[in-house]
Amino acid sequence: xxxxxxxxxxxxxxxxxxxxxxxxxxAAGGDExxxxxxxxxxxxxxxxxxFPSLALLAEAIAASGCELVxxxxxxxxxxxxxxxxxxxxxxxxxxxxxxxxxxxxxxxxLTARLAREAFATDWIKLEVIGDEDTLLPDxxxxxxxxxxxxxxxxxxxxxxxxxxxxxRRLADIGCAAVMPLGSPIGSGMGIRNPYNIALIRERVNVPxxxxxxxxxxxxxxxxxxxxxxxxxxxxxxxxxxxPVRMAAAMRAAVQAGRLARTAGRIPRRLYATASTxxxxxxxxxxx
Amino acid sequence: MIVLNGQQSDLRAGETVAAILARLDxxxxxxxxxxxxxxEVLPRAQWASFALAEHAHVEVLTAMQGx
Numbered sequence: 001x002x003x004x005x006x007x008x009x010x011x012x013x014x015x016x017x018x019x020x021x022x023x024x025x026x027a028a029g030g031d032e033x034x035x036x037x038x039x040x041x042x043x044x045x046x047x048x049x050x051f052p053s054l055a056l057l058a059e060a061i062a063a064s065g066c067e068l069v070x071x072x073x074x075x076x077x078x079x080x081x082x083x084x085x086x087x088x089x090x091x092x093x094x095x096x097x098x099x100x101x102x103x104x105x106x107x108x109x110l111t112a113r114l115a116r117e118a119f120a121t122d123w124i125k126l127e128v129i130g131d132e133d134t135l136l137p138d139x140x141x142x143x144x145x146x147x148x149x150x151x152x153x154x155x156x157x158x159x160x161x162x163x164x165x166x167x168r169r170l171a172d173i174g175c176a177a178v179m180p181l182g183s184p185i186g187s188g189m190g191i192r193n194p195y196n197i198a199l200i201r202e203r204v205n206v207p208x209x210x211x212x213x214x215x216x217x218x219x220x221x222x223x224x225x226x227x228x229x230x231x232x233x234x235x236x237x238x239x240x241x242x243p244v245r246m247a248a249a250m251r252a253a254v255q256a257g258r259l260a261r262t263a264g265r266i267p268r269r270l271y272a273t274a275s276t277x278x279x280x281x282x283x284x285x286x287x
Numbered sequence: 288m289i290v291l292n293g294q295q296s297d298l299r300a301g302e303t304v305a306a307i308l309a310r311l312d313x314x315x316x317x318x319x320x321x322x323x324x325x326x327e328v329l330p331r332a333q334w335a336s337f338a339l340a341e342h343a344h345v346e347v348l349t350a351m352q353g354x
Contacts (some may be wrong), residue, residue: 047354057352072353073321074347075292076311084350085319098354113328114348125354234354266311 031258033229034284035207036123036155036176038094039107042066043224043252045096046247047234050186054087058090063092064237064247070096070125072088073115075121103138103149105145112149124149125179135185135212139166144174162196164203171204178204179232180228182223183213186235190219194226201227217253219244224257225265289346300341304334311347319350 013129033040051057059067069088080148089094097115102108112124128145130138149156156175160166167178177231180200183189190213191197199282201208207230210223214236233250240246289298291307294354296305305315311322315334322329324348327335339345 015311049353051352070349073348074351076313076354078311083319084352088350095350096295096354097350100353103299110323110326110328114323117328117330118319118348118350127354200319232354272330 006135031208031251031262032162035157038152039065039229042254043230044220045069045230045232046237047232048084048088048238049234050238051243054082054084058087058091058240059244059248060237061088061093063244063251065251067093068096069093070098070192070232070234071261072098073102073111073118079128082117094123095119096123096125097121097175098159099127099145100191101129102127102145102240104140105148106144108141109148109152112145112154113152115224116154119245122153123155123176123181124157126175128155136181137161140181141162141218143169146170146175147173148263157209162200164196164199167200167201167208171206174262175206177207177209179209179211181212182210182219185212186239187213188215188236189213191226193223197223197226197228210229213260216251221257221260224254225261227261234282288337288342290342292346298339300343301338304329304337304339304345307345307347308334313347319347321348322346323348344350 031078033043042065044064044066044067046061048057048069048071051060071084081152097119097143099108099111104109108126109127115124116122126146126149128141129135129140142158142160143238145152146156146158150173157177157179157274158170162180162287167180180197182191197210208228209230209232211227214220214233216236220233222233223276231254237243237246291298295315308315322334325344
């Protein structure tokens with residue numbers, strides 16, 4: 001009777017399944033995230049893909065409060081109108097270039113070097129895709145690329161599966177953070193394996209950024225409750241019916257999830273635990 | 288003949304990357320632009336001087352929404 005129900009989400013959020021206590025108290029302020037020496041006040045990262053216009057992207061950035069946004073590198077289109085770089089510069093956000101679309105370590109490394117040249121940043125969100133339908137990472141190529149880029153002085157943030165062993169390997173070779181998926185990119189399926197996300201948080205000593213699969217605000221809150229240090233949302237915001245409103249929702253969800261994580265949730269129990277004491281209960285006589 | 292962003296162009300050997308950028312309406316100091324020649328990064332410092340060889344494959348890249 002009155003046993004704690006040890007579900008993955010409750011255990012992880014409690015810090016009882018292996019017991020990683022919250023790293024730092026999360027007040028409304030003073031709870032910055034540090035990745036490779038850069039301090040971020042917002043634990044929400046924004047992917048810029050999928051916004052119907054640059055104007056809407058700018059509004060969503062403002063509503064999200066994010067400080068770091070992803071960009072891709074593609075061939076110059078002479079017919080393109082408006083400059084993404086100018087919009088992001090005006091928004092005052094830092095760029096996190098990605099290697100989206102790369103299928104081999106070679107292509108990803110070259111793309112990272114081009115991104116460093118284009119954006120004057122050593123930071124790279126490393127994506128090496130192994131399957132066209134699921135866009136799941138190619139683990140051996142990912143490790144190979146990560147190793148080369150770390151050696152080359154990059155701050156590497158790899159998009160990885162939710163495999164705790166692979167995440168550990170990536171952290172061990174010197175990646176600045178790991179970015180496990182909740183579910184496939186753009187699927188909006190949320191976090192399919194919360195056990196693994198919680199395990200990753202326990203097993204790696206670098207920040208964990210939940211990357212793909214976020215569908216709505218509660219997914220982002222769950223990621224933070226599981227112990228993730230940040231959440232990256234792209235399609236969930238950019239393809240929402242009202243992207244600016246969803247950006248605000250994600251901002252609030254990430255903050256709420258972080259606060260809940262550091263507050264320490266109560267354990268799940270099968271039976272009720274009275275919140276009102278029985279002491280002083282009056283005898284109201286026989287029925 | 289030089290291949291620019293996957294398309295055969297009328298650019299000839301000996302052209303500089305700067306000339307190619309001008310064709311794309313990009314200044315030499317364009318922000319957020321990178322150039323690869325035959326699968327290698329060509330640093331910005333060499334854009335004005337590096338002369339392209341016949342059949343060179345040039346990729347001129349910039350920031351796009353993504354991720």
